[in-house]
Amino acid sequence: MEPLYDPAGVERRWQETWEAEGLYGAGAGRRRDQSFVICIPPPNVTGELHMGHALNGAMQDVLIRWHRMQGFDTLWQPGYDHAGISTQNVVEKQLVAEGTSRQEVGREAFVERTWDWLERTGRTIMGQYRRLGASVDYSRERFTMDDEYVRSVMTFFVRLWERGWIYRANRIVNWCPYHETAISDLEVEHVEKDDTLYRIVYPFAEGDGGLTIATVRPSTLLGDTGVAVHPDDPRYAHAVGREVIVPVVERRVPVVADVRVEPEFGTGAVKVTPGHDPMDFEIGRDHALQTLTVIGPDGRMVADGFEGLTQQEADERILAWLEERGRLESREPYRHSVGTCERCHSRIEPLVSPQWWCRMDELGAPAIEALRERRVRFHPESQHRFAIESLEQAPDWCVSRQLWWGHQIPVWTCENGHQVSAWPPPEACAQCGSGALERDPDVLDTWFSSALWPLATLGWPDETPELDRYYPGDVNVTAREIIRLWENRMIFSGLFLRGEVPFTDVIITSTILAADGRRMSKSLGTGIDPMEPIEAHGADATRYGLLKISSTQDVRYSVGAIEEGRKLANKLWNVARLILQQTEGVEPETRPSALEERWILARLDAARAAVEEAWSRFDFSAATSVLYHLTFDDFCDWYAEAVKSRLYDGDDDARSTALAALERLLALLHPLMPHVTEEIWSHLPDRRGRLIVAAWPEPDDAHADTLTALDRVQEAARVFRRSGVRVELEGEEEQRIFSAVVRPERQSAAGDAEAERERLRTEIGRAEGMLANERFVANAPAEVVEGERAKLERYRRELELLGA
RNA sequence: GGGCGGUUAGCUCAGCUGGUAGAGCGCCUGCCUUACACGCAGGUGGCCGCAGGUUCGAGUCCUGCACCGCCCACCA
Numbered sequence: 001m002e003p004l005y006d007p008a009g010v011e012r013r014w015q016e017t018w019e020a021e022g023l024y025g026a027g028a029g030r031r032r033d034q035s036f037v038i039c040i041p042p043p044n045v046t047g048e049l050h051m052g053h054a055l056n057g058a059m060q061d062v063l064i065r066w067h068r069m070q071g072f073d074t075l076w077q078p079g080y081d082h083a084g085i086s087t088q089n090v091v092e093k094q095l096v097a098e099g100t101s102r103q104e105v106g107r108e109a110f111v112e113r114t115w116d117w118l119e120r121t122g123r124t125i126m127g128q129y130r131r132l133g134a135s136v137d138y139s140r141e142r143f144t145m146d147d148e149y150v151r152s153v154m155t156f157f158v159r160l161w162e163r164g165w166i167y168r169a170n171r172i173v174n175w176c177p178y179h180e181t182a183i184s185d186l187e188v189e190h191v192e193k194d195d196t197l198y199r200i201v202y203p204f205a206e207g208d209g210g211l212t213i214a215t216v217r218p219s220t221l222l223g224d225t226g227v228a229v230h231p232d233d234p235r236y237a238h239a240v241g242r243e244v245i246v247p248v249v250e251r252r253v254p255v256v257a258d259v260r261v262e263p264e265f266g267t268g269a270v271k272v273t274p275g276h277d278p279m280d281f282e283i284g285r286d287h288a289l290q291t292l293t294v295i296g297p298d299g300r301m302v303a304d305g306f307e308g309l310t311q312q313e314a315d316e317r318i319l320a321w322l323e324e325r326g327r328l329e330s331r332e333p334y335r336h337s338v339g340t341c342e343r344c345h346s347r348i349e350p351l352v353s354p355q356w357w358c359r360m361d362e363l364g365a366p367a368i369e370a371l372r373e374r375r376v377r378f379h380p381e382s383q384h385r386f387a388i389e390s391l392e393q394a395p396d397w398c399v400s401r402q403l404w405w406g407h408q409i410p411v412w413t414c415e416n417g418h419q420v421s422a423w424p425p426p427e428a429c430a431q432c433g434s435g436a437l438e439r440d441p442d443v444l445d446t447w448f449s450s451a452l453w454p455l456a457t458l459g460w461p462d463e464t465p466e467l468d469r470y471y472p473g474d475v476n477v478t479a480r481e482i483i484r485l486w487e488n489r490m491i492f493s494g495l496f497l498r499g500e501v502p503f504t505d506v507i508i509t510s511t512i513l514a515a516d517g518r519r520m521s522k523s524l525g526t527g528i529d530p531m532e533p534i535e536a537h538g539a540d541a542t543r544y545g546l547l548k549i550s551s552t553q554d555v556r557y558s559v560g561a562i563e564e565g566r567k568l569a570n571k572l573w574n575v576a577r578l579i580l581q582q583t584e585g586v587e588p589e590t591r592p593s594a595l596e597e598r599w600i601l602a603r604l605d606a607a608r609a610a611v612e613e614a615w616s617r618f619d620f621s622a623a624t625s626v627l628y629h630l631t632f633d634d635f636c637d638w639y640a641e642a643v644k645s646r647l648y649d650g651d652d653d654a655r656s657t658a659l660a661a662l663e664r665l666l667a668l669l670h671p672l673m674p675h676v677t678e679e680i681w682s683h684l685p686d687r688r689g690r691l692i693v694a695a696w697p698e699p700d701d702a703h704a705d706t707l708t709a710l711d712r713v714q715e716a717a718r719v720f721r722r723s724g725v726r727v728e729l730e731g732e733e734e735q736r737i738f739s740a741v742v743r744p745e746r747q748s749a750a751g752d753a754e755a756e757r758e759r760l761r762t763e764i765g766r767a768e769g770m771l772a773n774e775r776f777v778a779n780a781p782a783e784v785v786e787g788e789r790a791k792l793e794r795y796r797r798e799l800e801l802l803g804a
Numbered sequence: 805g806g807g808c809g810g811u812u813a814g815c816u817c818a819g820c821u822g823g824u825a826g827a828g829c830g831c832c833u834g835c836c837u838u839a840c841a842c843g844c845a846g847g848u849g850g851c852c853g854c855a856g857g858u859u860c861g862a863g864u865c866c867u868g869c870a871c872c873g874c875c876c877a878c879c880a
Binding site for chain 1: 807808809810815816817818823824827828829830835837838839840842843844845846847859860861872873874875876877878879880
């Protein structure tokens with residue numbers, strides 16, 4: 001064992017060994033019947049590991065390893081998401097770069113090409129999880145486009161169809177003109193944009209004058225079928241019920257009154273374009289206005305006389321028309337937020353189109369109930385409330401996408417117009433028997449299949465042994481923005497299909513920001529590849545650092561925290577060297593004969609309890625801190641220093657117990673820093689098994705009475721080191737430990753006794769002041785007052801020793 | 805426009821049900837003490853965002869304010 005711990009070779013070796021020996025597999029090392037299950041949030045097949053993955057991977061691995069050591073039948077289920085729009089986007093861009101296009105190659109070839117590409121370059125993340133030391137059951141990797149998985153998705157859809165919860169409706173949706181598909185509200189990203197606000201006069205059809213409306217999109221006026229004002233707006237009371245003429249197209253449209261109009265904004269009169277604006281769509285519907293489509297699926301104009309023009313070209317033509325006639329009252333700069341596609345950043349085009357919808361009322365209700373009853377708990381608590389609210393307010397789910405990469409919707413229409421949904425694909429129409437069936441070309445929303453992840457990965461809808469054993473699972477770890485997209489949908493899907501929630505706890509992780517507080521993003525150049533710190537400092541150090549900074553709020557990335565982890569690994573490595581060098585031929589055995597031995601056993605048990613408590617609360621940061629101080633302060637600086645000379649002297653009790661104590665320390669640290677602990681473990685004498693499946697330390701309060709035994713020694717050490725004054729200690733053992741740890745004969749500097757006296761005088765003054773306050777003595781709890789008296793006593797005693 | 809969170813040592817952050825401020829890093833001073841200089845010991849450093857209130861006592865509870873984030877939202 002070299003003095004400097006080098007994680008590079010060690011970590012890879014253990015990662016390969018654990019996996020090769022089947023210790024990552026479901027059920028490895030199980031010693032009890034209970035299961036503990038986590039499904040990895042399936043990353044995009046095309047993606048790479050980022051800090052968020054590394055953090056949530058570290059959290060999940062700590063929980064999995066901890067439960068595995070406790071003997072649970074653990075399963076950490078891995079896999080990938082096909083990520084419909086995202087993957088299609090990547091492949092489409094490749095085609096464009098090659099001078100062709102999706103449309104040109106056709107659907108079948110496009111899908112084939114996507115598969116080819118994934119075979120070659122997809123699925124990189126699981127390799128990176130391996131490098132993190134994530135003890136995932138890699139042999140069970142699933143993909144949402146696997147045949148078996150497809151069958152689950154199709155069955156889910158058919159079940160919903162049979163309940164009558166799937167319907168088709170022509171509504172206004174968020175349309176991405178680049179991908180030419182509908183996307184959900186949740187996939188729209190709002191960004192600030194500088195635009196121009198135009199004020200345009202719409203003359204009354206009868207009589208003089210007109211209404212001035214404000215718009216940033218003149219081209220949409222081609223689709224105007226009304227003008228709306230607020231019913232209580234006195235400025236326009238005279239106009240309601242009359243008609244105005246839409247410029248350019250010279251169409252007569254009614255002026256309607258609607259409360260959705262904001263009188264304060266613009267001119268207080270709004271043009272109504274039901275075909276291209278969500279609010280206008282509703283106003284139009286409620287006032288029986290016509291819906292005209294003037295912009296096509298590709299974002300270009302389809303209005304008469306404007307066919308094929310871009311919107312900007314149409315804008316210019318319309319503005320010129322208006323200016324010629326003096327109908328353009330003004331133009332002013334205007335900054336507002338516009339919806340963009342989160343994948344390609346195209347400006348979203350609200351369009352009316354026929355889509356498949358899933359009713360949410362009956363589907364969502366059991367999930368809301370489960371959350372209220374806390375059968376599923378989100379952590380932190382604020383996210384629990386958010387999850388409930390999101391479900392309560394969830395609009396019907398648009399499940400169709402006009403993409404090619406994904407699960408094609410299992411709905412067929414026969415020649416007589418009957419629709420049937422079934423899986424496997426039906427031979428004939430259920431109503432008329434016709435065999436001429438045509439399948440709906442749309443695919444399902446990616447999240448539709450993700451919703452099934454905890455079930456489909458275990459073989460649902462088949463009654464597999466795995467499903468029986470591992471469903472429902474226990475914990476899910478993910479980011480905040482995924483709650484509505486994924487978490488809630490897994491919950492209602494699990495309840496609908498299986499009658500049970502898929503897990504009991506959802507951990508919402510921090511977003512890791514760059515060190516300067518900005519988001520980590522590729523485009524900003526602020527992203528840091530987790531493989532960097534892993535290569536530089538080790539996976540153990542990286543896990544430690546990420547968990548140390550983790551919190552319930554957003555956190556800034558910190559190399560310092562990772563370096564701290566590296567130091568901890570090195571410290572552990574060296575104290576193990578100390579013990580191992582002095583214990584050749586010795587068996588680990590708990591035989592405490594001296595105070596420092598009983599004390600460290602008590603400290604180890606106290607830390608065990610504290611760590612269990614923190615991990616149970618999913619407070620990974622607190623657990624990290626406990627383990628750090630246990631190792632550095634208790635184990636190395638006090639216990640090891642105190643026992644060192646006895647090890648050198650060949651004290652058998654000291655040697656056996658040192659090995660036993662080291663074993664416990666390694667076990668406690670293993671879930672957090674698996675590699676260095678397993679490596680040291682392998683150097684312990686007569687290793688039969690691996691630490692990864694070794695038993696988690698049992699509670700042991702045999703020496704709890706010694707927990708405070710070193711307090712006096714430590715205080716005496718502080719006084720001596722500060723002042724050079726030696727405090728008399730009662731007890732032979734205490735004196736021995738003091739000498740062994742402090743080694744007063746080596747004290748070089750004399751210490752500043754006067755400074756120490758001054759500090760004590762200040763403390764005494766403060767304590768006396770408090771105790772002189774009769775209201776404090778009367779009202780404060782007895783133990784607080786008592787504590788203050790005790791402190792005062794101690795300060796006075798120490799001052800006396802310093803020869804005040 | 806709603807909702808949530810934050811503001812504590814130079815930096816990054818802990819501080820649970822109120823008891824008189826902590827950690828790591830940084831900086832300064834000693835130490836190459838036969839496990840570790842990726843170490844040991846000691847030290848410097850804080851009107852706990854601002855203003856009120858409750859209390860014997862307030863980073864900790866209440867009210868208001870000021871900044872800073874994040875999420876959500878149909879203001880043309």
